[in-house]
Amino acid sequence: MRGRRRLFSGLNFALRGGDLLRVAGANGSGKTSLLRILCGLLSPVCGKVRWCGGDIRLLCEEYWQQLLYIGHAHAVKGELTAMENLVVSCTLAGVNVSREQALEALSRLGLAGYEALPVKILSRGQQRRVALARLFLSEKIPLWILDEPFDALDAGAVDCVQLLIAQHLAHGGAVVLTTHQEIKIDSPQVQRIELDSRVN
Amino acid sequence: MFTVLRCVIYRDLLLATRRWADVLTALVFFVIVVSLFPLGVGPEPNLLRTIAPGVIWVAALLASMLSLTRMFSADYADGTLEQMLLSAAPLGMIVAAKVAAHWLVTGLLVVLIAPLLALQFDLPQQLLATLTLSLLLGTPVLSMIGAIGAALTLGLRGGGALLSLLVLPLYVPVLIIGASTVDMAAAGLGTEAHFLLLAALLVVAAAFAPWAAAAALRISAE
Numbered sequence: 193m194r195g196r197r198r199l200f201s202g203l204n205f206a207l208r209g210g211d212l213l214r215v216a217g218a219n220g221s222g223k224t225s226l227l228r229i230l231c232g233l234l235s236p237v238c239g240k241v242r243w244c245g246g247d248i249r250l251l252c253e254e255y256w257q258q259l260l261y262i263g264h265a266h267a268v269k270g271e272l273t274a275m276e277n278l279v280v281s282c283t284l285a286g287v288n289v290s291r292e293q294a295l296e297a298l299s300r301l302g303l304a305g306y307e308a309l310p311v312k313i314l315s316r317g318q319q320r321r322v323a324l325a326r327l328f329l330s331e332k333i334p335l336w337i338l339d340e341p342f343d344a345l346d347a348g349a350v351d352c353v354q355l356l357i358a359q360h361l362a363h364g365g366a367v368v369l370t371t372h373q374e375i376k377i378d379s380p381q382v383q384r385i386e387l388d389s390r391v392n
Numbered sequence: 393m394f395t396v397l398r399c400v401i402y403r404d405l406l407l408a409t410r411r412w413a414d415v416l417t418a419l420v421f422f423v424i425v426v427s428l429f430p431l432g433v434g435p436e437p438n439l440l441r442t443i444a445p446g447v448i449w450v451a452a453l454l455a456s457m458l459s460l461t462r463m464f465s466a467d468y469a470d471g472t473l474e475q476m477l478l479s480a481a482p483l484g485m486i487v488a489a490k491v492a493a494h495w496l497v498t499g500l501l502v503v504l505i506a507p508l509l510a511l512q513f514d515l516p517q518q519l520l521a522t523l524t525l526s527l528l529l530g531t532p533v534l535s536m537i538g539a540i541g542a543a544l545t546l547g548l549r550g551g552g553a554l555l556s557l558l559v560l561p562l563y564v565p566v567l568i569i570g571a572s573t574v575d576m577a578a579a580g581l582g583t584e585a586h587f588l589l590l591a592a593l594l595v596v597a598a599a600f601a602p603w604a605a606a607a608a609l610r611i612s613a614e
Contacts, residue, residue: 280399284479
């Protein structure tokens with residue numbers, strides 16, 4: 193429910209380790225709202241989100257320790273360098289990273305040589321890569337929620353991120369994502385939710 | 393947990409050094425507002441000495457408020473705030489770190505420059521220490537109360553004006569106690585009680601304000 197508009201109702205699903213959930217739907221159908229509800233940033237008008245049986249509104253930090261959310265906004269600071277941004281976002285998520293690890297994550301997304309530049313002079317796709325570099329350092333976080341992760345990325349970077357998501361699934365992690373692009377992720381357990389954009 | 397605290401303070405200070413114009417605005421504002429009074433009131437030493445504590449305190453209050461709107465708005469706009477809300481560390485802790493950084497780049501500079509500006513008012517030397525100490529205890533309270541206001545008005549249209557209406561009345565107790573500390577010292581009376589009151593305000597604000605601001609942020613970010 194956003195304002196007086198009902199976006200979706202009667203939604204019920206469960207995710208297990210190794211599951212990939214793809215949320216599809218037209219613009220404005222509530223994909224981002226659904227992801228924000230799953231994160232606990234938005235409270236649903238009715239219904240509950242449970243993590244390992246417990247309500248996420250009560251678990252709070254305990255749940256957020258096991259969650260990685262990359263939203264529509266890049267959450268990177270233009271004035272900071274790629275390296276500083278990555279270290280800060282990892283520390284906030286409770287993942288301690290060394291300089292070498294951060295450097296390796298950035299170079300795997302093709303940002304080697306850019307790590308000491310302020311992010312505001314990088315292109316939009318490169319800024320997205322800085323945000324996504326966190327994924328390389330977050331293998332231990334079981335649940336990834338990614339809002340339009342492939343937005344503004346070129347084909348090479350998309351393949352790289354998809355490979356990473358496939359690896360995470362193979363290691364027993366769960367991933368929820370929205371995208372308008374075709375995804376080529378080899379996973380036996382793909383669920384799909386199609387959100388209707390009709391105004392109810 | 394303390395890694396996060398250190399990391400956020402470090403990040404905000406780093407951002408402040410890269411956006412030093414923002415920091416300077418508040419400081420220059422403070423200097424100019426304080427300097428306007430001797431120019432406007434005229435060179436009457438007794439009058440200037442009497443109004444000095446009040447003027448400096450009010451200017452410090454306004455300077456602190458000037459930079460409040462920026463405390464969370466940039467993080468809100470670029471999505472960093474969402475990451476903070478979803479952090480593994482308690483949100484109150486992160487807010488406390490942001491408040492500390494805000495104080496270091498506005499409050500502390502105001503405290504350091506205040507004795508210099510007080511010379512324009514011919515304030516006796518023994519009162520300079522009292523003034524500085526009262527500001528040192530009082531300005532962190534301003535940043536903490538301000539954080540609650542900034543969190544509540546986050547993302548609102550015309551939030552800046554609303555923020556001042558919300559926060560200025562709450563600043564009044566700090567202003568009264570802070571300015572009268574210097575008055576008491578000028579009258580040759582003991583200032584211990586006033587300093588203790590300021591310290592008490594600081595302790596109470598430090599204990600509650602970060603959590604109140606954290607709760608307000610969760611509401612504003614929905």
